[in-house]
Amino acid sequence: MKATINDVAKQAGVSIKTVSRVINNEISVRQLTREKVQKAVEELNYQPNLAARNLAGAKSFSIAYIYDNPNAYYIIDMQEGILSACKQQGFELLIHPCDAKNKNITEEVVNMVKHARIAGLILTPPLSEMPEFVKSLVALDVKVVRIMSGDVAPDDLSPCVMVNDRDAAQTITQHLIDLGHTDIGFIAGDAKHMSTVERYKGYRRALKESNIDFDKKLVIEGEYSFDSGVSGAKQLMSTESNNTRPTAIFSCNDEIAAGALFAARLMNISIPEQLSIVGFENSPFSRQTWPKLTTADQPNNQIAGDAANLLISQVRKQKNQTTISQYVPKLIIRDSTAKC
Amino acid sequence: MKATINDVAKQAGVSIKTVSRVINNEISVRQLTREKVQKAVEELNYQPNLAARNLAGAKSFSIAYIYDNPNAYYIIDMQEGILSACKQQGFELLIHPCDAKNKNITEEVVNMVKHARIAGLILTPPLSEMPEFVKSLVALDVKVVRIMSGDVAPDDLSPCVMVNDRDAAQTITQHLIDLGHTDIGFIAGDAKHMSTVERYKGYRRALKESNIDFDKKLVIEGEYSFDSGVSGAKQLMSTESNNTRPTAIFSCNDEIAAGALFAARLMNISIPEQLSIVGFENSPFSRQTWPKLTTADQPNNQIAGDAANLLISQVRKQKNQTTISQYVPKLIIRDSTAKC
DNA sequence: TTAAAAATTGACAGCGCTGTCAATTGTTAT
């Protein structure tokens, strides 16, 4: 039923080793032979047995996606991007959810890698931003690719796919400025996350480039949560507070923005008439809030596919891809922002 | 470094075959021997090599989770539930996203199963509710477990884990009735989904048991989407329409409910004062709407783990578990419902 | 034209495990 390498060899009239060479894209096979084999492969609809390859060879054809779960939408998008790259390249994907706050996480993952014969790992924030964790993994016999926030890799522990949150945040803030806002609040996400830091930098840069004075009181420390958005917005908009009341709020992600929206509703502040709010991430629910959120979108699927391909080419020891891809999230204007 | 079965055999002073017997939980091993082996396994922290097991034996230690993507939260929860069951049982999980609307889906999945040497499949709605698709899979040499909406399995194609949406919907509707509502609108999800049908049945049953006349005009056909909630609620609440204006709306899921909330906002109807709205699913964002949604929660993680364990025991040919587990989603009262 | 070097191909062992079947040990009934 299912064709083996033997069947292909017979059909092509060569040895199984030659078939093996062809399917592994090795160089020393004559063009003619290669074609014969490829024809046989097609005819028999042959697909190499992953278990056997993994068992026999020194190489492994499995990579793993290790994630902590900040956001189901993000994970699913990433996962599907990685999955389709894997399928295309004949790799197998192991999914490994874990908890970044767990003290033993390094041990846990190191163990998994050792036991599962894994060739490479893909890490997303917050795991990709834990230097000690990453170091421990790089020290093992696996390749690592990280998806991170920033414009350039912070170190050379591993190749990275960078998401330029800074530029995107600047664009968003500029959008607010273009609408006439000058008092723009900022509700931060978890301070430990690079994305928060980067978005903050972009916000600051936009203000600076437009010569708007920076007011520290307009910056609220928070975390990536709805509740943080609620309390942040309350704090910013409270009439008792002695700071300037902002006319716009930059929320570090959509969840915070949704919280801010919620708070505004509580305080009878109408959006966007009295207050503009922007989010970040373009989560599905950002289209389902009232009003719909202006936000920034990043092609997670594609980013993940990129990372997976980068990783696989590392594993294959093909040219040591030094090119680091960078993505800049794109502004999406919806209904939560308006002229001042 | 990594211990093999050979190391264990030496350490325990038995043959590798005996070790194999112990790790596979076969019967004919003397208790004393079994203990010796188990001790060695522990000492060496031995974990069997999955690739080798899959290659050597007739059995396979891989199962697959096939899903169409209705909802990232749902998928992630399910996936993690399955994953942890797999880890516990020493199985490997293949993830296979696909598109239920794709004509070739059966061929695609059948192909995957054939090529990947998979022992079993877990199916969630809508895939689990496509009889022809399921039949094609059952016809292959794999076990199948479905997660479905209903109280009993609709057929005996495969064991099922049932989610009793009907009873849950009745409870939710009853909650509305208890609050004094009698004109209760219903915005349906995709009519093809069993969950829609079941929730509708529960709604009808609650009305009937409280002797409330059923008004067909209060039922809006829709789909599981935000937009459907918007238009459904508009239709129900429009003053021009010649039907009774409901004082409460049962939305078939949270997304629809969010849409209904949105529409109410558009129409200046205050929730829950002028209109109560309930959702279903307890999506994370149901806590982040204004006001927070009353909804129904189901333990997806646990349901998935159940399904995975059921599948694995099928695969292992352990007692042909005829017990079908049933879960009833639980009412969660929040702020979108109030007295009439 | 022929020897030497290079390119191409294949034979064979073995990855870590399980299935088969035969050898050994223990148990029961006589």
Added chain:
DNA sequence: ATAACAATTGACAGCGCTGTCAATTTTTAA
């Protein structure tokens, strides 16, 4: 105590593939 049986154990082949290395063919150089 011993034959007859059952329970337990192990030897060995082989799953489908890759690594090693040697055999063969082709190319190059003299």
